[in-house]
Amino acid sequence: MLELILASLQVDYAFVVAFCISxxxxxxxxxxxxxLSKLGYMDNDKQKWLSKLNLTFFTPCLLFSNIASVISVERLIDFWSIPVFYVLFVSISWTLSYIACSLFRVENHHKxxxxxxxxxxxxxxxxxxxIASLAVSEAGKKLYWDSDDSQSSISARGISYVLFFGLFGNILRWSYGYNLLQQKNEEEDNSSVETLRNSQDEESALSERFNRQCYGSTSSSSSGSHDTMVSDHSAKLSDASVSLKSRLLKLLQSIQQCMSPPLYAALLALFVGLIPSVKHVFYKGFLHQSFTRAIDSCGKVSVPLVLVCLGAQLKHIQETQPSQDKRYRKPVFLSIFVRMILVPLCVLPLVFxxxxxxxVFSKLAEDPIFIVSMVIVGCTPTAINLAQITQVNGAFEQEMLSVLFWSYGIFCIPICTLVVFLALWMVST
Known part of the structure; x- marks a missing residue:
C-alpha cells in the first residue's frame, strides 16, 4: 500500500499543480x-443588491442549465446509485453535525x-x-474502464457524474438549506407558540359556549331553543371553516418560506429534463440557439459574482469587525472539523x-472515475453559495466567511489532495 501511495505521489505531481491552480x-x-471594495466600488449596500440580483436571476439560470441539460429518465435509471449516495452523504453529515453540536453544547441559534x-x-x-485536471494528468491513465477508454471520455463521464450528483444538492440547498440560514430568533418561535395556544383557547371557549347554549337553557321555549341551537351550530361550523382556512394558509406560508428563485428554476429544469418532447424543444429545437444559450450565458456569470461578493464581504467585515466574536469560534471550528475531517472518514470506507x-447491484461500481468522483463530491469543503444565502438573508455572515476562508485558504488543498490519492489507491487495488 505504501509503495502504491508513493508511486501516486510521484506520478501525480502534475495533477497537484493543476489542483492548486484551480x-x-x-x-x-x-x-x-x-x-473593488477597497476602492469604493462595492460598499455593503451594493454587495447586498448584487447578491440579491444574483440570487434572483443569474443563479436560477445556472441551476436551470446544469440540471435540465443533465437530467433524463434514462440517467435516473442508469445512475440510480448517485441519489442513493447523496442521501447517505447528507444523512451522515446531518448526524455528525447533530452529535457534534450536542457534545460541544452549541447554542440553538448556531446549530x-x-x-x-x-x-x-x-x-x-x-x-x-x-476531475478535469485529473483526467488529463498521468493519473488519468489509471482510470480507464476498459481498453477502448480514453482520457477525454473519462473526463466527460466524471463531469456528468458530478453534475448529476450536484443537482440533488442544489435542490436541497435552495430549499432546506435556504430555510436553515434564515434569520430566526427565540422570540419569534415563542410568539408563534403563544399564537397557537391562544387560537386553541378560543376554540375551546367557543365549544363551551356552544354546549352551554345548547343544553344549559331550560327556561326558554322549545322552539326558541331549537332556533338558538341551529344558529349557534351554524356559527360553530363557520368558525371551524375559518380555522381550517387559517391552518391551510399557515401551511402554504411554511412551504413558501422554503421556496426560493433557484429552487423554482430547479423544479422547472426537472420538468424540462424529464419530459423528452419538452427537452427536445429546449436543446434541439428552435429554442436552443436563442433562449437556452442565453440562459447558459447568464448562468456562467453566477459563480464569479458570488466570489466577487465574497471578497468584498471579507474586506468589509475586516474593516468593521476586526476581531472575531468569541461566540463564533465554536460553531466555525465544528463546521470545518466535521466537514473536512469526520465526513471524509465516513465517506471513504462507504465508497470503498x-x-x-x-x-452485483450496479455496473458503475466497476468504473474507476465513478468511484473517484463519489469520493471527491463527498469530501469537498462547504459550498461557496452559502455565503450568498447568508448575505441575502442577513444572518450568519461573519461565521460563514470565516468557514469559507479557513476551508478554502488553509485546509482544502492538503485534505482534498490526500483524499484524491486515497481514491486513486482504491481503484488501483
Whole structure:
C-alpha cells in the first residue's frame, strides 16, 4: 500500500499543480472583490443588491442549465446509485453535525448554521475542476474502464457524474438549506407558540359556549331553543371553516418560506429534463440557439459574482469587525472539523465498500472515475453559495466567511489532495 501511495505521489505531481491552480483561480477572483471594495466600488449596500440580483436571476439560470441539460429518465435509471449516495452523504453529515453540536453544547441559534455548513458541500465547481485536471494528468491513465477508454471520455463521464450528483444538492440547498440560514430568533418561535395556544383557547371557549347554549337553557321555549341551537351550530361550523382556512394558509406560508428563485428554476429544469418532447424543444429545437444559450450565458456569470461578493464581504467585515466574536469560534471550528475531517472518514470506507462489493447491484461500481468522483463530491469543503444565502438573508455572515476562508485558504488543498490519492489507491487495488 505504501509503495502504491508513493508511486501516486510521484506520478501525480502534475495533477497537484493543476489542483492548486484551480484553487488559486478562486482566490484571485475573491481578491479582486476585496480590491473593488477597497476602492469604493462595492460598499455593503451594493454587495447586498448584487447578491440579491444574483440570487434572483443569474443563479436560477445556472441551476436551470446544469440540471435540465443533465437530467433524463434514462440517467435516473442508469445512475440510480448517485441519489442513493447523496442521501447517505447528507444523512451522515446531518448526524455528525447533530452529535457534534450536542457534545460541544452549541447554542440553538448556531446549530442550524453548523448543519448547513456540514450538509451542503461544494458539489459543482471544485469537483469539476479536480476531475478535469485529473483526467488529463498521468493519473488519468489509471482510470480507464476498459481498453477502448480514453482520457477525454473519462473526463466527460466524471463531469456528468458530478453534475448529476450536484443537482440533488442544489435542490436541497435552495430549499432546506435556504430555510436553515434564515434569520430566526427565540422570540419569534415563542410568539408563534403563544399564537397557537391562544387560537386553541378560543376554540375551546367557543365549544363551551356552544354546549352551554345548547343544553344549559331550560327556561326558554322549545322552539326558541331549537332556533338558538341551529344558529349557534351554524356559527360553530363557520368558525371551524375559518380555522381550517387559517391552518391551510399557515401551511402554504411554511412551504413558501422554503421556496426560493433557484429552487423554482430547479423544479422547472426537472420538468424540462424529464419530459423528452419538452427537452427536445429546449436543446434541439428552435429554442436552443436563442433562449437556452442565453440562459447558459447568464448562468456562467453566477459563480464569479458570488466570489466577487465574497471578497468584498471579507474586506468589509475586516474593516468593521476586526476581531472575531468569541461566540463564533465554536460553531466555525465544528463546521470545518466535521466537514473536512469526520465526513471524509465516513465517506471513504462507504465508497470503498461499494467499489468492492457493489458490482452485483450496479455496473458503475466497476468504473474507476465513478468511484473517484463519489469520493471527491463527498469530501469537498462547504459550498461557496452559502455565503450568498447568508448575505441575502442577513444572518450568519461573519461565521460563514470565516468557514469559507479557513476551508478554502488553509485546509482544502492538503485534505482534498490526500483524499484524491486515497481514491486513486482504491481503484488501483
Amino acid at each position: 484553487i488559486i483561480q478562486v482566490m484571485v477572483i475573491v481578491f479582486i472583490g476585496a480590491v 442550524r448554521f453548523v448543519s448547513a455548513c456540514v450538509m451542503f458541500s461544494n458539489a459543482n465547481s471544485l469537483p469539476v475542476a479536480i 465498500s461499494f467499489h468492492k462489493w457493489g458490482g
